[in-house]
Amino acid sequence: MSKLQGRLDKLRQWVWRLEDVLILLLLLGMIGLACLQIFIRNAFDAGLLWADPVLRVLMLWSALLGAMAASRHDKHMSIHIFANWLGPRPLHIIKIFTALFAALICGIAAFYAGWFVMDEYQYSTADIAGIRGWWFELIMPLAFSSMALRFALQILREIRTLLKGSPP
Amino acid sequence: MILWIVLILLLLAGAPLFTIMLACAMLGFYQNDIHLSAVAIEFYRVADMQVLIAIPLFTISGYILGYSRSPQRLVELTEALLGWVPGGLAIVSLIACALFTAFTGASGVTIVAMGALLFPALKHAGYPERFNLGLITTSGSLGLLFVPSLPIILYGVVAQQMSLPEPVQIDDMFLAGLLPGLLMIVLLSIWSALQYRPVFTEASGKTVWATIKAAAWEIPLPVVVLGGIYGGWIAVSEAAAITALYVLIVEVGIRREIALKDLPRIVRESMMMVGGIMVIIGASMASTNYMIDAEIPSRLFEFVTSHVHTRWTFLLLLNVFLLLLGMILDIFPAIVLMVPLLLPVGLAYGVHPVHLGIIFLANLQIGYFMPPAGINLFISSYYFDKPILEICRACIPFFFILLLSVLIITYVPWLSLALLN
Secondary structure, eight states, X not given: OHHHHHHHHHHHHHHHHHHHHHHHHHHHHHHHHHHHHHHHHHHHSOXXXXXXXXXXXXXXXXXXXXXXXXXXXXXXXXXXXXXXXXXXXXXXXXXXXXXXXXXXXXXXXXXXXXXXXXHHHHHOOOEETTEEHHHHHTHHHHHHHHHHHHHHHHHHHHHHHHHHTSOO | OHHHHHHHHHHHHTOOHHHHHHHHHHHHHHXXXXXXXHHHHHHGGGGGOGGGGHHHHHHHHHHHHHHTTHHHHHHHHHHHHHTTSTTHHHHHHHHHHHHHHHHHOSSSHHHHHHHHHHHHHHHHTTOOHHHHHHHHHHHTTTTTTSTTOHHHHHHHHHHHTTOOSSOOOHHHHHHHHHHHHHHHHHHHHHHHHHHOOOOOOOOOHHXXXXXXXXXXXXXXXXXXXXXXXXXXXXXXXXXXXXXXXXXXXXXXXXXXXXXXXXXXXHHHHHHHHHHHHHHHHHHHHHHHHHHHHTTHHHHHXXXXXXXXXXXXXXXXHHHHHHHHHHHHSOHHHHHHHHHHHHHHHHHHTTOOHHHHHHHHHHHHHHHTTOTTTOHHHHHHHHHHTOOHHHHHHXXXXXXXXXXXXXXXXXXXXXXXXXXXX
């Protein structure tokens, strides 16, 4: 059991690191491309036609990867009426329900985002810089399914801390 | 009906907001026999809005500045320039925090980054602890009305989605925020100066020059960003890109105050905030459709216009509502959720959309530290290790001063509209 736990922890560390690096690269790409575009426009009075749509896609990808990271650290925005006043135990119980709900909704969103991407794959030929549109849209099912998984894991964590009786 | 009650309970219990909004959108589409992949199609509209690029770029700039020693240099510089004024250090704190928050957003970063510098400095200068706690907690959201604050950009984006007769320009929003933001700083400064005026520290010309030299790399930044945007030379998203590149080169490349190995962590932290905002914007794209289908805006419109008869009453009610909202909800979701509902109502009472935006942001800004539940009270309580009630008490005078300025901002539209053409 503990060996499996160790391997899982290691896997998780790798996935997290991979995401961090990916976010960094996407962001650096955004900064570079946006500044290049400004430079070309001012220096040569021209522009890269594909730069703006690609910038927006980079923004979406880095934001959704950021949202995935936010759900691994429980950092999504929410209303905080009870959170600051309740004791740890009732809070854990409440969190089980909210995480269950979040996992469910993200799961449904992932499923239908996948449906949308499949449709685009089959029927749409729109492209940016020669790359078919569905490639760009792929981040939506990926991000939502990963968030669903993370909220589901949060349920397990909350249950475990409740059973152990010690705050994390 | 039961479903809606469950959703509201989950919302109050702290379920992530974007999941609640997605659930509303899904329910709406489902009831209207629309295939649920519409949720994804609507969500993807986030990638159609050019100006949103500014959000990650300004955010990463703010985070990098926050983790470097720029806050320290900013404080030293303003102190050297303004230390001789009575109550100078308090005014220094207000100005430095406002500038810092404009770049980083009111996410509590100001309290942590600036508080670490200013709290001991204020104490050393002889200011009483309660005053210092109140000042820093208040300053955590001061500066939201200045360029390049993200909530201002977001208000512009949301208002632009609504096809108003006269579209809201983001540059106009930036201009409009200038005087109201200054009013807040001036009122707080006067009050601080009247309260305490300890230690008369006049910096020598040599010290002033040294602090200017120390901050030589940072000084062009507000000049370029503020000047560029206020002057109308560069678009917001371009200013954001240039700022990000500049900050990266200076703080990571030249000053090396941020190690390369820390960069992925800092970028991740900043993108977690951006991601949190973007999923809410994306979810709102889908849920707004449902709200319009269910005629919620027009019902609200009819309800309000039939019960509230004058513009002043409407504005007063709006103030109360937004203050309470700002206390329990972060500024970004508050804007995304409420602007589509309240902007048409405001227009019906003859409120200028730009003025309405400033009223929105000013109220939400105070909500951040409004007792008993404003989020910055808890950040301060946690960071300074003081009981929450003590922080609440410390904030009360500051709260009333800013409340006064919000009332002035609300009832004197000139303040917000004077600089517009």
